[in-house]
Amino acid sequence: MILQRTLTTLGARSMAVARDAGGVFVLLLEVLRSLVPPSMDGRELMRNLYKMGYRSVPIVVLTALFVGALMVVQLAAFVKQFGATALVGWGTGYAVFREVGPILIGLMFSGRVGANNTAELATMTVTDQIDGLQALAIDPIRYLVVPRVLAMIVCLVALTVIGDLVALIGAMAMSQVVLDIHPLTLWYSLVDNLSTADFLHGVYKSMVFGAAIALSSCYFGLTVKGGAVGVGRAVNAAVVGAAVSICFLDFLMTYLTA
């Protein structure tokens, strides 16, 4: 009896995950279809770029600063033990550019912008605003989803680049304080040991993460059911979906390019 119930629950959950994954994929196809020929509401795009990108800069800068500093604090014990001061810049830059920067800023972006986007679209859905758009012969995918997807990809790439740079500044400051390493020493260690490909690896990841967050947040926002309670559930599902997607896609991209 317990086994049957467990299997039933497991089956139902699997079906729900498969349905949502399929729904996100269909939404991706609809977005791609809406881009041919390329036409969208420019004002919506600019509004979203401002809201999602510009207003996220302070929190990204603050987080990245501490993350960069934290990397050095974690490395400090080993650097002191082995005297590997020349590798601090490489270690910090490698980790920040390729993994920590895109993932951490992606997750933060998902929590701030993705959740907000889901709440906004879900509220529009439950208050008939999406129907209102359709009643005015406006395609909600073209008008609402496409500008948001593009804005999120552009913003997350830009924020990741900003975050990378700020994290390095944090690392430089902390390595001076904790390890007495001059910032220029760290900088030369970084540029001598890292290539443009390391930097671009993170940029590519942030593009993919941006698309995943956008599609997840738009999908759960547009398919919400159950009024105000449903809005909360949709936000929850979107954030969880985006986080899982980010981790999975990160693994996939790292594995395939290793």
Add this chain to the structure above:
Amino acid sequence: MTAQRDGDAGGGAAVELQGVTVGFVSRRVLTGVTLRVPRGGRLGIIGPAAGGKSVLLKVIAGLLRPDAGAVRVLGHDLAAAREREVAAVRRRVGMLFQNYALFDFLSVGDNVAFPLVHGGAPPEGIEARVAARLRGVGLAGSERKLPSELSGGMKKRVGIARATVARPELALYDEPTAGLDPVTTSKIYDLLRADQAETGGTCVVVSSDVAAVAGFADTIAMLHDGRVRWVGPAAALFDADDPLVRSFARGEEREGAAVLARAVAIEPPGAGVWS
């Protein structure tokens, strides 16, 4: 059943529904609904709550496709049409939603201007048309406000302004006066009447305010349990042969309450209380 205005030759119907059936996962909302509204006609739809009135409007607007039956709106078969054709019909239709459906990220002015901006109207005339329309619904000078700053009644009036600003051939109003005081209700119906007289368009109004809608519409249809229970001239509504329709229209306590009770699937209170 036919909702046809006196004098209509029967050639140009704005809305023709034939055996329309709509169901959702848990229940059937509309069953075999057949209605016809001639061009220039004014149809009022009444009935108990949860009787399928709003769903019927969404079917006419092309927002819901029926499970069965035919939906012809402004000469197009929406049940079988491709999305592009449905969108083309929607541009000729104005709709007011029950809970306004104002875009909360746009100002009042931008909301009202939306059908004009996205409908290809010349940009130079839009501001004046929006101002005139807002003046018409008693909200002059409120262009810069956000929907969140308005009361429910004001939102309703902005919704009416948005639905009518492009002078649609077919206007669909879902509870246009719910939550409004009697004076504003009267003004709103005067406005709808004046609009219609000017444009010659067709109106379909869903309303719980039976007296007000009967004063506006030339034909009334009553929906009950998802079916058309009665269709006839508005003037005959209060003396309809069907006792259920008559008592509902008159708001008579015993039978009207029973109708409502069945609609919301609760047992009516004991006869002693209601006799």
